Amino acid sequence: MYDTILNMSKKIAIENGLNSINMRLIAKNCDIALGSIYNYFPSKSDLLIATIQSIWQDIFNLNSNSFNSEIFIDNIIYIFETINKNLQKYPDFFTLHSLSFNNENKHKGKKSMDIFLNNIKVHLTNILENDKNVRNNVFNEYLTPTIFVDYIFNLLISLIFDKKDNCKSLIKLIENSIY
Amino acid sequence: MYDTILNMSKKIAIENGLNSINMRLIAKNCDIALGSIYNYFPSKSDLLIATIQSIWQDIFNLNSNSFNSEIFIDNIIYIFETINKNLQKYPDFFTLHSLSFNNENKHKGKKSMDIFLNNIKVHLTNILENDKNVRNNVFNEYLTPTIFVDYIFNLLISLIFDKKDNCKSLIKLIENSIY
């Protein structure tokens, strides 16, 4: 039941945007009583947080085991392709304009999300730091490996959102930057 | 009157977030009648679009004349600093969690915004293409100057949102990438 509700919430979010999620609609589409939702999610806010997290999990379904290369650039390609593959489950994903939390839920939701994404970033940073192909003098006190990974991750997400089918331009940028 | 309404809308948006904009509140704070707003903005949606555009304009208040250097990197620094300066008018800007449009308004609003930002990007691209310090083989069929500018712009905005007080890490990235 928990999953039924959550999946319906995800479905609605993806098809019509987060703002169109409302408890009545979910109940109706799940063919359950309105009150039943509250047995599993104490408030709409909680359901929203669970929904967003679940969508992110679906899309960023990468476990550390998957990073099978010691070459930074290969991992980026792997991530891009995995995400794109995962996104096939979400053909309407891009009407989902904003996966960010609103002000109230920011504190509750943001934290667990950041931890989740951070694991990937830390892993990437480790690989980058041990990548022997990186040329000298690429990093300094301002542009650290951590910040560089942040930047690349940021651009990667943009590519995804822009529905690019490859990340070759980003790869070229990385090559220019560090190899 | 148009401006009175628009400015109040901006004020509310910046202080409390886009979602807290509502017609009644604006009318009340402007000391005008609720119905009067509709003489200037046919719907809330239109007011929202105008509000967001105006905020962006305030923040990206760069006219092409301002780009006084032929060095790409100098223009980036100039943009970063100008935006940061403009932002001093908006001390609560960052409670404005999302400046994006919702589903309905997406089509209406996104377009004019893109045109606006595009002017800056085109200008930057021109400068980049004529920057003689750029090393060879930096661009290819995937990573074009246009796309590169997109990327840098993207990262620039991130720095702003993250309240960074300088863009030295981004400059270093650019140097690594193209000089």
Place this chain on the structure above:
Amino acid sequence: MYDTILNMSKKIAIENGLNSINMRLIAKNCDIALGSIYNYFPSKSDLLIATIQSIWQDIFNLNSNSFNSEIFIDNIIYIFETINKNLQKYPDFFTLHSLSFNNENKHKGKKSMDIFLNNIKVHLTNILENDKNVRNNVFNEYLTPTIFVDYIFNLLISLIFDKKDNCKSLIKLIENSIY
């Protein structure tokens, strides 16, 4: 419109008790839109307070001018009869089990009510203190005229609530006590 709503609220309160007041029912019975109520009463709580106060006012519609006797006992009779007369407007008054405010509204509502009732009590106390028929040694440090008036008022209300058609027993008690 304000009065339409208030009167309907009073009607419902008197016929079915305070707890059966709800915004939808009032709107429906008034043949107006639910939202319209909120143009006049910002919240149910405010409507409730206004309702209770208005009922009390209707029932205790005594102005100081009406106290035309210098004899304490005559005023008590006058008050009893006036209230009973006013109550004819409220044949179902006694299903209104409790006219007290709930915890939340207590502070807001109780104050103005107390001021209202207090005026009558102060007036009665004045008359009592100047009533020359009162025998000696009736009051002491514990039983002051103010407290005595409180007591008598209290019993008067009980008589009203018990639908007594006269207050002769109370008069006898007063006579025993002070004359």
Place this chain on the structure above:
Amino acid sequence: MYDTILNMSKKIAIENGLNSINMRLIAKNCDIALGSIYNYFPSKSDLLIATIQSIWQDIFNLNSNSFNSEIFIDNIIYIFETINKNLQKYPDFFTLHSLSFNNENKHKGKKSMDIFLNNIKVHLTNILENDKNVRNNVFNEYLTPTIFVDYIFNLLISLIFDKKDNCKSLIKLIENSIY
């Protein structure tokens, strides 16, 4: 189990008011299943009635044996002091704004309550009627001993609700009235 539920209901009623009693909360605080309550109390209404009666019983825990004086006034003092002592178990008693029943339960609940209180009143009336210190001509066809006891009882309750620590003013009133 019956008592566990009843006591929890009393606890909640006294700490937060009758209106905050709800079946879920009681079940949770008793660490039993929601449905189990219904094995002992067929409806919330029944639980409410039992709760109110039990609170009254706790407070008016006077058995006839306790009336050990033949002097009416001594019994009043005894009742006042006993009630005040019993109330020490209920430090938050006075947030319990109304111990009366709502419309539906009125008929069911009021009756048994009245019988309970009536026993005390009858007893007091007996004592009053046999109190040889009572002066002549105190009672007549309107003010009977029964009604007088009603009055005094009424005022006694008021003193309790007003958190008075003694009933000396009431005693003085009684002395004035009948001795």
Place this chain on the structure above:
DNA sequence: AATGAATGAGCATTCATTCAT
């Protein structure tokens, strides 16, 4: 152009009660 009262669909949330296990 200006006004602002009226509208009413829409929303989150509560909670007594039922009933299959």
Place this chain on the structure above:
DNA sequence: AATGAATGAATGCTCATTCAT
């Protein structure tokens, strides 16, 4: 007897929009 998930009517409140004046 005990359980607790499921129910769904009920409720207070919001707010974009309309329209007669």
